[in-house]
Amino acid sequence: MPSTTEVIIPCGDFSLETAMALALLSFVLREHTIVPLDETSTQFSQMLHTYKHTQNTILIGLGGDYVPQQGVFHWTPEIKSNHPQNSNSNSNGRKKKGNGHRLKNQNSAPQNFYFNNTKRGKVVPLATVGLVYRFYGKEVLKKITNFSDSSKINWLYERAYYDFIEIIDAQTRNLRLSNKHESTRPAVPRFNADQHTLPNMVKFYNLQLHDYELLNYDETEIYALRMKRLETVIDILKSAFENYVKYFAFSFMRGESILQQAYNASLSGETYGTYHDEIVVEDPSLITKKLVQDALKRIMIIPEFIPWKEHLFAYERSLDRMGNSLYAIYPDSTQNWRLAAVPTLPASFESRKRLPQEWCGLADGELRDVAGVDDATFVHAQGFIAGASSLLGCIKLAVKAVLNNQKENI
Numbered sequence: 001m002p003s004t005t006e007v008i009i010p011c012g013d014f015s016l017e018t019a020m021a022l023a024l025l026s027f028v029l030r031e032h033t034i035v036p037l038d039e040t041s042t043q044f045s046q047m048l049h050t051y052k053h054t055q056n057t058i059l060i061g062l063g064g065d066y067v068p069q070q071g072v073f074h075w076t077p078e079i080k081s082n083h084p085q086n087s088n089s090n091s092n093g094r095k096k097k098g099n100g101h102r103l104k105n106q107n108s109a110p111q112n113f114y115f116n117n118t119k120r121g122k123v124v125p126l127a128t129v130g131l132v133y134r135f136y137g138k139e140v141l142k143k144i145t146n147f148s149d150s151s152k153i154n155w156l157y158e159r160a161y162y163d164f165i166e167i168i169d170a171q172t173r174n175l176r177l178s179n180k181h182e183s184t185r186p187a188v189p190r191f192n193a194d195q196h197t198l199p200n201m202v203k204f205y206n207l208q209l210h211d212y213e214l215l216n217y218d219e220t221e222i223y224a225l226r227m228k229r230l231e232t233v234i235d236i237l238k239s240a241f242e243n244y245v246k247y248f249a250f251s252f253m254r255g256e257s258i259l260q261q262a263y264n265a266s267l268s269g270e271t272y273g274t275y276h277d278e279i280v281v282e283d284p285s286l287i288t289k290k291l292v293q294d295a296l297k298r299i300m301i302i303p304e305f306i307p308w309k310e311h312l313f314a315y316e317r318s319l320d321r322m323g324n325s326l327y328a329i330y331p332d333s334t335q336n337w338r339l340a341a342v343p344t345l346p347a348s349f350e351s352r353k354r355l356p357q358e359w360c361g362l363a364d365g366e367l368r369d370v371a372g373v374d375d376a377t378f379v380h381a382q383g384f385i386a387g388a389s390s391l392l393g394c395i396k397l398a399v400k401a402v403l404n405n406q407k408e409n410i
Contacts, residue, residue: 004031008051008059011036014230016202017172020165021060021073021132022230023237027140029058034227037062061128066113068135073128075113115161127172133165144242145249156248164244171199202237205229247307255306260315262300263325272296278392281399295402299395302330309346326353327398329391336377339386339394341401354383355397356404373397 007025009018022034037047039062051057058071066075113126115134126134133140141147141156207226215221265271272293281287302308308328316322328340341351354360359371361381368376373396375389388394 004033005029005056005058006035006051007032008035008037008057008062010061011038013206014202014226014233015061015172016168016199017127017129018061019202019230019233020168020237020241021129023234023241024129024132024136024140025058025060026234026238027143027242028136032058034230036223036227060132066131068131073131073135075126075128075131115166116158124166124170124175125173127169129172130161130165130169133161137161137165141245141249144245147249152249152253155253156245159248160241160245164241168198202233205233252307252310255304255308256311256315258302258304258306259300259308259311262302262328263312263315266297266300266325267321269293269297271299271301275392275395279396279399281396281403287403291403292399295399296395298324298326298402299398300325300328301391301395302328305331305333309343312342313346323352326402329394329398337388337391337394339388339397339401341384343384349382349384351384353401355379355386355401357383359383359386371397371400373400 007022007029009022025032037051038044041047048059048063051059052063052067052070052072059073061074063072063074065072114123115126115130124130137157137160138153141153141160145152145156147153147156206229207222211225212222215225275296276289276292279292281292300308300312308330312325312328313322316324325342328342330338330340332338339355341354344350344352356371359367359379360383361379362370363378367379368374371379373388373393375393376397377387377389379386386394386397388397
């Protein structure tokens with residue numbers, strides 16, 4: 001019986017799927033060695049059978065079946081066809097939709113070979129990395145976060161699959177995930193971005209022709225260099241996944257309650273009660289308290305630097321108040337105050353109400369003369385973000401922006 005766990009992988013060039021599966025396993029296996037198994041060997045079937053029934057072994061991408069209790073993580077979709085299976089074939093030519101995505105080349109799969117079929121529906125059949133994640137994912141997340149709260153782990157477990165792992169499963173299954181609104185977007189220039197994808201990043205860590213030439217095709221040295229490159233890729237993917245999880249565990253999740261408190265303070269009038277005496281907007285005789293009060297209901301003051309946009313849209317949706325907030329004020333990572341126009345979508349640069357056009361592109365004294373706020377520092381040329389030296393300065397800018405009479409959709 002081996003003293004350490006042996007992780008058996010296909011021999012030769014490694015894929016993103018294999019490397020990511022190994023990266024996930026590295027979180028939960030204390031000591032392990034990676035053993036490539038040559039699928040062209042005459043003894044392959046015998047060795048595979050032996051590994052399947054040996055303790056402290058895990059098979060990745062080998063064997064054609066999925067028995068996690070025995071450490072076997074592989075499953076090949078069964079395509080009903082008279083022709084040999086081809087990873088680029090389309091078994092039925094139909095498109096399948098789910099959760100805002102459109103799929104092409106969907107292969108049939110048993111009911112239990114999807115990540116969460118009951119909640120989300122059939123979208124991407126689990127590939128090897130998804131199978132590893134489904135079995136070990138919660139243990140991995142506990143290792144990274146030290147969370148004992150099962151509700152937090154369950155939330156991270158689903159989020160990390162749909163954001164991170166599913167894309168690798170889809171690429172492995174030769175499926176194309178695209179936004180369902182893609183066809184409505186205006187035409188944009190086409191760039192050759194294929195080499196910047198994660199699969200291709202991994203691909204170029206495999207040995208190239210010049211590597212073989214430099215090593216004089218020495219099999220021992222070729223093997224050693226390939227394994228060293230694989231370890232490098234595993235470290236990169238492990239670090240990327242760990243940082244991804246830590247962001248959602250320690251920043252994103254924490255930001256939800258902070259955002260909701262800021263939103264509620266604005267809507268309830270608490271923000272107005274705190275700051276209205278200090279706000280001067282143009283000629284005070286022309287601006288009523290009611291207008292300022294209403295304006296502050298559309299401005300959130302977020303006391304910490306947090307990821308807030310996705311939380312805002314989710315919270316407004318839950319309250320049936322989509323579109324209420326127009327601006328967010330918060331300290332940036334250097335503790336300077338920023339005023340941001342709320343976007344129309346969390347990742348969009350289009351704003352619900354951009355900052356006044358006459359401010360855009362101005363800074364310091366020039367901006368202060370136009371905006372009438374003594375410590376205003378800048379407004380971006382596109383009108384989606386601005387700054388001031390103080391919180392009060394940002395509040396004044398925001399109130400002026402809400403009350404601005406420019407013709408825009410609010």
